[in-house]
Amino acid sequence: MSNAVSALQGAAFNDGIADVREMGLQGMITLRGDFADKKLIKAIKGIAGAMPVVRAIAQKGDSSAAWMSPDELLIMVPYAKVSDAIEAVNKALKGTHFLAANVSDARAVFEVSGPKAREVMAKLAPVDFAPDAFKKGMFRRSRMAQVPAAFWMNGEDSFTIVCFRSVAEYMFDLLSIAAQAGSEVDAY
Structure with missing residues (x-):
């Protein structure tokens, strides 16, 4: 029997306005x-x-x-x-x-965290991420760019995202690009 591995085996991006990481097996x-x-x-x-x-x-x-x-x-x-x-x-x-x-x-799980996590999420999903509109415990199924995804806040500055494993690399790239340094829009 083979050992299970996550889609991207813990890939992380930590050089931007927010941190992005693949969360491993869930x-x-x-x-x-x-x-x-x-x-x-x-x-x-x-x-x-x-x-x-x-x-x-x-x-x-x-x-x-x-x-x-x-x-x-x-x-x-x-x-x-x-x-x-x-x-x-x-x-x-x-x-x-x-x-x-x-x-x-069949799924991959990511976390976006940091003081600008809401900005990263707002760049990709048609959801109002303003602090008074999207709070911890709220859950959405939507699209992030062209990818169906589900997400929620797991902390004040942290989101968890679930997508299909088949698009895990694409999702990681989307999140990482949205989190690049210098990409702030000061939406919140």
């Missing part, structure tokens, strides 16, 4: 089901501490659940624990209509 589960189902709500609370509301992420420790659509969540757990998490979800939701699929190896 356990991810797509969960589709009825958000009103009490079993599903209880299972998500056990993983992420709360059921996320629309366009938000719920986090507890190193696990989280993000609202992706009216019937889809993205559950994130440490990579080594994804099988256990799927087994727990399958057990908790037995007898209900749902789908839980491990999508860990």
